[in-house]
Amino acid sequence: MTGQLLPALMAILLGILAGVLLFVPFVAIQYRRQGRLTVTQTVVWAGFLVYGLALWTYTLLPLPVPEEIRCAPKQLRPLQFIDDVLGYPIGSIGEILRNPAIMQVALNVLLFFPLGFFLRFTLRRGVVATTAIGFVISLLIETTQLTGVWGIYPCAYRIFDVDDLLANTAGALLGGLCSLALRPWLARRDATVLPGKPTPITVWRRLLGMLCDAMVVWLTSALAGVISNAWQLYVLAIPATDLNQSVTSAVTVAVPLVLTAALTLATGRSAGDLAVLICWQSRIRPRLLARLLRYLCGVGGWQLLVAFASPLDWVFAAAGIVALLATTDRGGLPGIVARMRPVDSRAPSHDPL
Incomplete structure (x- = not known):
């Protein structure tokens, strides 16, 4: 059997x-x-x-x-x-x-x-x-x-x-x-399939984007840890019993933090936003400040709490979900804190961040 x-x-x-x-x-x-x-x-x-x-x-x-x-x-x-x-x-x-x-x-x-x-x-x-x-x-x-x-x-x-x-x-x-x-x-x-036409921003769509953000962070962190250990083992020739785990831990936190921050600051959208075709509208200027707020109110804020080993990371994640359900335009924390609004990136005029 x-x-x-x-x-x-x-x-x-x-x-x-x-x-x-x-x-x-x-x-x-x-x-x-x-x-x-x-x-x-x-x-x-x-x-x-x-x-x-x-x-x-x-x-x-x-x-x-x-x-x-x-x-x-x-x-x-x-x-x-x-x-x-x-x-x-x-x-x-x-x-x-x-x-x-x-x-x-x-x-x-x-x-x-x-x-x-x-x-x-x-x-x-x-x-x-x-x-x-x-x-x-x-x-x-x-x-x-x-x-x-x-x-x-x-x-x-x-x-x-x-x-x-x-x-x-x-x-x-x-x-x-x-x-x-x-x-x-x-x-x-x-x-009912409309690949080229904008569709409403739903709770499911935003949750899917948030899940994609978490998956990207987790996979990037895991890959960074593997590369760090491999570098120590095969390039620096450090025995497996003597690997510097503090270095690996720092790398697994820093690499996804830097990559997600760079992506959001460069495009105004997280990896999850890009996956589900969401962009953000905001009247905040300069635009870089609006993108920073988008990052801090989303996956970036959660990552920073994780980086400092704060027990509030789960509270932040839960607050993000509650805020998403509470906002009629599904703006969530970015909508409440920075008055941002998510829109379909396929809309003819959306003035993205």
């Missing part, structure tokens, strides 16, 4: 990691392609990501220990599964359902069946494209197995079966055909 659950757990864990790394670019792309990001879109894309990783983990993992590898044979005869099916009793429905050859084909079909739906939802591909993509992905998986992960192993550690290729492609085809039922819903959805 543990061996069967391991690929699923790995797919979920890797999906979470990949989702965190790709979240901000994903938000930015969706807003530029469709003018918005809904919960449905997020769930579908997250499912697609986990599904894609599950294909990899279930078909290629676990990798064998090189010393224990046993070379697997090849099955190059198309439709060999028919003879395999007939090699077991099929005189009743129960025997058919328990037939291991039928179960093997059915599982291979089901494995690629979701591909049609995901490609239809996310990339808007038709039946022909879905089938072709399913074939290519299946061929890549089978070839990877046949070549021992492209030469890492001396021979194939799993059976290359041409019938698996046929069943996987059939699954993608069936998924694509069933996805045709989604066309009316997709047509209604596409009718």
Whole structure:
């Protein structure tokens, strides 16, 4: 049971990691392609990501220990599964359902069946494209197995079966055909997509921008810490036990602080604002002062509290959310403190900071 659950757990864990790394670019792309990001879109894309990783983990993992590898044979005869099916009793429905050859084909079909739906939802591909993509992905998986992960192993550690290729492609085809039922819903959805037109600044949009800001700070901090430790280990040749953690801690705080400050002071917008296409209007002059206030009333104020190890960082974050909910124009703390107003950056005249 543990061996069967391991690929699923790995797919979920890797999906979470990949989702965190790709979240901000994903938000930015969706807003530029469709003018918005809904919960449905997020769930579908997250499912697609986990599904894609599950294909990899279930078909290629676990990798064998090189010393224990046993070379697997090849099955190059198309439709060999028919003879395999007939090699077991099929005189009743129960025997058919328990037939291991039928179960093997059915599982291979089901494995690629979701591909049609995901490609239809996310990339808007038709039946022909879905089938072709399913074939290519299946061929890549089978070839990877046949070549021992492209030469890492001396021979194939799993059976290359041409019938698996046929069943996987059939699954993608069936998924694509069933996805045709989604066309009316997709047509209604596409009718509301306005990628080039401004849309209202909602609570969800502002919260999404704030989440993107936090993600950028966290990822930048983590990357800065890794680079700092790597510099000490490989450039300064400091033993791992003697690494200066105070330097690394200072770097993980200073680097994201400087980068986010530079971005906001240069553009008047945080990384989250840029992702969700928000800019700010303000009558405060000089403009640099308005941008500084935007920074201090947003991610910058939170970062400064974190930098000085203040327990008020969580209070500041909570106050930002409460202020966002309390302001009718969704200006939040920048709106209350500096009388700023968020507007869609696609508006024809918005006089940004």
